[in-house]
Amino acid sequence: MATTPQKPSLIGMSMPELSTALDPWTLPSYRAEQIYKWVHHHQVSDFADMSNLPKTLRSELSEAFELHTLKPAFRAVSKDGTIKYLWELTDGRQIESVFIPEATRTTICISSQVGCALGCDFCATAKMGFLRNLTAGEIVEQVIRVQQDTGQKITNVVLMGMGEPFLNYPRVIQACHILCDPAGLAISAKKITISTVGVVPRIRQYADEEQPFSLAISLHAPTQELRRSIMPIADKFDLQMLMDSAHHYTGGSNRRRITFEYVLLKGVNDSPTEAKQLLKLLAPLRCKLNLIPYNDTGIGFIRPEDNNIQRFLKPLEQAPFTVTVRKNRGNDIAAACGQLFVEVAEDSKARSMKA
Ligand code: SF4
Incomplete structure (x- = not known):
């Protein structure tokens, strides 16, 4: 795999990191603040646009640092306006982001790792499989680049693309602080959602640190046995441990609500029995349930028919929490997590075999 030697990117640097990186220039401290704002708030693509910096400094900075490190590798636009991006990183590896425009908000789903170990x-x-963690810069840059490409201000961010964000905890948290910083991308912290499949120690840490971002847990099964059969992480952190950590989070001093994600897989977890078990499990919690009819990926699972989804919803009508069913977006462009990468990779594999 080709590796391009790379100057460090200024995107994703916290203020202290940026001040340290600027040490060789012995600049007054307000310069670091100005540069941080040009990079993250104004999101300039060229050092020449940093108009309140001396020209010599602008050109020296452009020799020492990068502003962009993601190279567009593929872009697909769905009939419904969803846009899927495949980015090439400086080491040649690839990640995905998905832009989802709606009437009242614009959401981006971003990656936190290249690949994923959780299977x-x-x-x-x-x-x-798992290839590597993304840097804070690579996480933040996905939002900046999509904003630049679409010309639309992103209002909501979900870390639900490739990877498990809580296995890349420090970089993900740093990136989210830059995303919500008023001098950074200025996205409301509550509208940034970190979605985990249940890395219990990090859920507890996140609660204890009172991080201001929203939390989603990908539950996908209401019993340990079923969860274990589709999500290997349940071997390490079982359902009881996961629910205890969820209670710890919602019972904390800031009394936050959790969103539980539940992907509906035909014949696997979509019966009324499972709906009743789910109701019992979640009823004591401050939470919201988001049902996600599976986006067919050709890997052996299928989306339940609409009448099965309605049958699943019936017992949940008495739920003391909100239940939503996510609209499938971008079906025509392989918008499920990892799907575009796998399809593009298989397509090029098929093409090279043919050649
Ligand atoms: S669903 Fe999330 S945690 Fe599970 S393998 Fe995929 S990326 Fe990893």
Whole structure:
């Protein structure tokens, strides 16, 4: 795999990191603040646009640092306006982001790792295995680049693309602080959602640190036995441990609500029995349930028919929490997590075999 030697990127540097990186210039401290704002708030693509810096400094900075490190590798636009991006990193590896425009908000789903080690049965990313963690800069840059490409201000961010964010905890948290910083991307912290499949120690840490971002837990099964059969992480952190950590989070001093994600897989977890078990499990918690009819990926699972989804919803009508069913977006462009990468990789594999 080709590795391009790379100057460090200024995107994703916290203020203290940026001040240290600027040490050789012995600049007054306000310069670091100005540069941080040009990079993250104004999101300039060229050092020449940093108009309140001396020209010599602008050109020296452009010799020492990069502003962009992600190279567009593929872009697909769905009929419904969803846009899927495949980015090439400086080491030649690839990650995905998905832009989802809606009437009242614009959401981006971003990646936190290249590939993933957790091997959930229904996930296309799992087929890649784990390759590496993303840097804070690579996480933040996905939002900046999509904002630049679409010309639309992103209002909501979900870390639900490739990877398990809580296995890349420090970089993900640093990136999220830059995303919500008023001098950074200025996205409301509550509208940034970190989605985990249940790395219990990090859920507890996140609660204890009172991080201001929203939390989603990908539950996908209401019993330990079923969860274990589709999500290997349940061997390490069982359902009881996961629910205890969820209670710890919602019972904390800031009394936050958790969103539970539940992907509906035909014949696996979509019966009324499972709906009743789910109701019992979640009823005592401050939470919201988001049902996600599976996005077919060709890896052995299928989406339940609409009448099965309605049958699943019936017992949940009495739930003391909100239940939503996510609209499938971008079906025509392989918008499920990891799916585009896998399809593009298989397509090029097929093409090279043919050649
Ligand atoms: S669903 Fe998430 S945690 Fe599970 S394998 Fe896919 S990327 Fe990893």
